[in-house]
Amino acid sequence: MRLTLHNVIFWPHLVAGVLAGLIIAVMSFTGVALAFEHQILDWAERDTRKVQAPAPDAPRLPLDEVIARVRAARPETPPTGVTVYPEPDTVVLVSTGRDSGVYVDPYTGEVREWGAQGWRSFFHLMEEWHRWLGAQGDNRPVGKALTGASNFIFLLLGVTGLYLWWPRKWTWRSVRPSLWFRRGLKGKARDWNWHNVIGFWLLPVLIVLTATAMVISYKWASNLVFTSMGETPPAASGPGAPPVVKVAEPAPGTPPLPLEALLVEARKQTPAWENITLRLGGGGPPRGNAPAQAQGEGRPKGQGPRKEGPTAVTFAIREQDGWPLFASTQVSVDPFTAQVLRREAFSDISPAGQVRRWLRFLHTGEALGVPGQLVAALGSLGGLFLVWTGFALSWRRFLAWRRARATVPAPESTEPSV
Known part of the structure; x- marks a missing residue:
């Protein structure tokens, strides 16, 4: 040859x-x-994700109460994140792991299993x-x-x-x-x-x-x-890692504000929002029923809790008709004063960071x-x-x-x- x-x-x-x-x-x-x-899961769970509002102006349960209901109903799987939607007839999504979670009726606190288990x-x-x-x-x-x-x-x-x-x-x-x-x-x-x-x-x-x-x-x-x-490459791998924003040390004994109050302030930053997600256990001051790692458990013996000081609570907000389609705005709020400390839109990210996020969602086609x-x-x-x-x-x-x-x-x- x-x-x-x-x-x-x-x-x-x-x-x-x-x-x-x-x-x-x-x-x-x-x-x-x-x-x-x-799209298939949205279609298959279209009924599971719907709720009946008692009245057009019926009050919704505070975010802390929603999380508490899930902790009481699923003590073996503590919440890791929560996502709220603006539609009055839509459930609140509470994640309990990477591929697990529950739906919560925002009016009654009823905890529902995810639907479409076969899919x-x-x-x-x-x-x-x-x-x-x-x-x-x-x-x-x-x-x-x-x-x-x-x-x-x-x-x-x-x-x-x-x-x-x-x-x-x-x-x-x-x-x-x-x-x-x-x-x-x-x-x-x-x-x-x-x-x-x-x-x-x-x-x-x-x-x-x-x-x-x-x-x-x-x-x-x-x-x-x-x-x-x-x-310089970021320390955290992959796109979407929430920024860590330090806050001033409060006076001794000052309790953090309810999450609902922080959510209200974050929501003001983007009036036309599609959903808002909060990751739990990864920032802010420890709360009474916070997951173990947020309280310092799971650390090597003799080291005790982390001594990094309190950090802001960061919400990821998806805008309606936003561009790029996968973009979200990160809003960091002081857990003791509800003051907005940082607002980072997709356009505020460095050019390389933007390219990295585009590459992630081009792989699945979701970017378009x-x-x-x-x-x-x-x-x-x-x-x-x-x-x-x-x-x-x-x-x-x-x-x-x-x-x-x-x-x-x-x-x-x-x-x-x-």
Whole structure:
């Protein structure tokens, strides 16, 4: 076989695709399944999330009371966050973990389980396979390493595939077979046509999906976004970490104000709000029923509670018709005076921080709303077909190689006959 640049690129392309193909197929399939998770859950839980207001101007329970109802009903899973909505007929969402939570009637305090448990179990399973290949516990780092490496290989396959597709002569006759599906093809010709057409049209989408996945999967890739733009990478990994704002030490014995009073002040900063989220246990002064870590438990023996001083309570506020669609405004409020100490909109974030957040939501397509999610889903579906047609082409090449070997005559013996 004559050594050419085409062969130097083709054979690693083929071998890498065969080695990582199954994992790429798993991530592509689960990517399609997860594409419209939020819309499906919203539809499936449309009744569970609705409440009946006693009267048009009926008072709502204070935020502290809502949280207290959840702690009483679920003492084994303390609240980690709470989200309120402006609609009078909508529940309050109280999170009790990354993938768990309850709904609370803001008028009666009734605690409801999440609905659509079947859908939630399905999406949870899809996410586990998408991120960790279904690995659990201590095996998750191994699963994450495999998906991260396979995603990187998929990115390289896209780049090398573009070179392999590139016509030697740019004529309509040479380019047309790679631009659209041809009827009546079978076997190798069909697989080659599908592989090239899907790869050509979806290559930009696949490069975005795999490149953004690199930023999500690897700390060094995330840091590269900041260093390449002349900024210092943040200590916290990933976008959306709330700012820590220190407050002045109050007089001894001064109790913090109710969360409802802080919420009222934060809400004034963005009148046209869509929802407001407060993370619990991660800031502000300790409260009587706060989670264990907020009280200093779980620290190494002999160290006692943290002595960092009180911090502001930070609310994440999503605006109606805001842009970008995933953006939120962080409002930090002094828990003792209800004074707004900091207001950080998306436009106030550093350029690299904005790019990092865009990359996170471009990976799922949510950055561009439903059209973006549809494009991301099509990209993932195309990845499945690329794996299938790539395997088919490789298998046909292997069979052809075996047939060629079988037809080569054995060399004649030079030993004298007895």
